[in-house]
Amino acid sequence: MPWELEITCEMLNCIRPKTKIVVTKALMAIKKGQLVKCSQIEYESDVRAALQQFAGEMIDQGQDIYAQLALEEVRRLDREFGEDVR
Secondary structure, three states: OOOOOOOHHHHHHOOOHHHHHHHHHHHHHHHHOOOOOOHHHHHHHHHHHHHHHHHHHHHHHOOOOHHHHHHHHHHHHHHOOOEEEE
């Protein structure tokens, strides 16, 4: 059975309505193996945390490859936007 992305209410619970679309697109990009596209403001305010939460949920579901892709995107975007690596 192919894996299907399910974006839970918890993942989007604390995100502003305008950013929900960006976060949803970011998570869909991960599913497709594509780069995440967002602004620095979107990344710092919501996307980074959503990608990290998504990675944790994927580990819990045994979908390690998606967790790894999400964390690689966090590292890439941290470098792109000059975030301190945490």
